[in-house]
Amino acid sequence: MSYVGPEIQPPRPPRRFGRGPLTVTLAALVPTCLAGWILYEATSGPGGNEPARTLPAPSHSAQGSPSGKSSPSASEKDDDKGGKDHGKDDEKPSTAKPPKSSGRPAASGPLKGKVVVIDPGHNPGNGKHTAEINRLVDVGTHRKECDTTGTSTNHGYTEAQFTLDVSHRMRTLLEKQGATVKFTQDGDRPWGPCVDERARIGNTAKADAVVSVHADGSAAGNHGFHVILPASVKSGAADTTKIVVPSRALGERIAGKFVSATGSAPSNYVGDGTGLDVRKDLGGLNLSTVPKVFIECGNMRDTNDEALLTSGAWRQKAAKGISDGIVSFLRG
Numbered sequence: 001m002s003y004v005g006p007e008i009q010p011p012r013p014p015r016r017f018g019r020g021p022l023t024v025t026l027a028a029l030v031p032t033c034l035a036g037w038i039l040y041e042a043t044s045g046p047g048g049n050e051p052a053r054t055l056p057a058p059s060h061s062a063q064g065s066p067s068g069k070s071s072p073s074a075s076e077k078d079d080d081k082g083g084k085d086h087g088k089d090d091e092k093p094s095t096a097k098p099p100k101s102s103g104r105p106a107a108s109g110p111l112k113g114k115v116v117v118i119d120p121g122h123n124p125g126n127g128k129h130t131a132e133i134n135r136l137v138d139v140g141t142h143r144k145e146c147d148t149t150g151t152s153t154n155h156g157y158t159e160a161q162f163t164l165d166v167s168h169r170m171r172t173l174l175e176k177q178g179a180t181v182k183f184t185q186d187g188d189r190p191w192g193p194c195v196d197e198r199a200r201i202g203n204t205a206k207a208d209a210v211v212s213v214h215a216d217g218s219a220a221g222n223h224g225f226h227v228i229l230p231a232s233v234k235s236g237a238a239d240t241t242k243i244v245v246p247s248r249a250l251g252e253r254i255a256g257k258f259v260s261a262t263g264s265a266p267s268n269y270v271g272d273g274t275g276l277d278v279r280k281d282l283g284g285l286n287l288s289t290v291p292k293v294f295i296e297c298g299n300m301r302d303t304n305d306e307a308l309l310t311s312g313a314w315r316q317k318a319a320k321g322i323s324d325g326i327v328s329f330l331r332g
Helices: 021-043 060-064 087-091 130-134 159-176 195-204 244-262 303-309 312-331
Strands: 115-120 136-138 143-145 180-183 209-216 226-230 276-279 292-299
Touching: 115 159, 115 195, 136 195, 159 180, 159 209, 159 312, 209 244, 209 312, 226 244, 244 276, 244 292, 244 312, 292 303, 303 312
Parallel strands: 115 180, 115 209, 209 292, 226 276
Antiparallel strands: 136 143, 226 292
């Protein structure tokens, strides 16, 4: 703002007496005092200790805005807790590969010293390597395919995309708790690994818990989640006798926390409403020597479940539910 200064009185009529020495002196002092006062205001201001102020240069963004306010930058627009993964963006799952974490445990936390292996079901590249994934491997009770392509929603969102996204979210949550987190695959290999190798990865890591993340491909109308537990198997290379009990405890904790975090109901087509299912035909469970479960987070072929599975906000809840179950199990 420019300074206006004191009002200047209009000239008065001339007095009858002539100018004396005092009049001349006052006439000389007034301009000098006025100039000094203006200089004081410009440099010190009323407070006496403020720095000299200058008017800011006009902002181009402010001039271009009808309200006179500058427009937010792109980073400011995205500086939301959920980034761009909110609102309508949740309807179309992102296929962008998230940045890899450090892979190192947090400096402190209740899971410090614990190893968790996350097994994202299926590999996005499996479809281009059908010969490799169709070869048979020994799972103890029988021989079965190395891996499959997995399922997808009716609109093309694949199970492999879903499992990697939820697994990345889980890794972030678990590392904050102090756990060392390892993946069986991170979309960083052309296909696989086979189900027997997936089991070996958890065994070699001496994992305290392993969770294989999946989504089902059942008939429309079938909905809800279920956790798959290993049956008692002792055949060939398979021997689950030591992990059946702790694996059930892990599965029960995950099922309970999954309900709390997501609000989803247990499956209406598997597990008789318990959300738990025991199987002996899965190589990833049969060949495991450490506590391990599978979770089918929902049915990708059901319209209502599809709406959940393709929502980034819901996938975050799913990751939290599974992670909370793991934390509860490991803390006893």
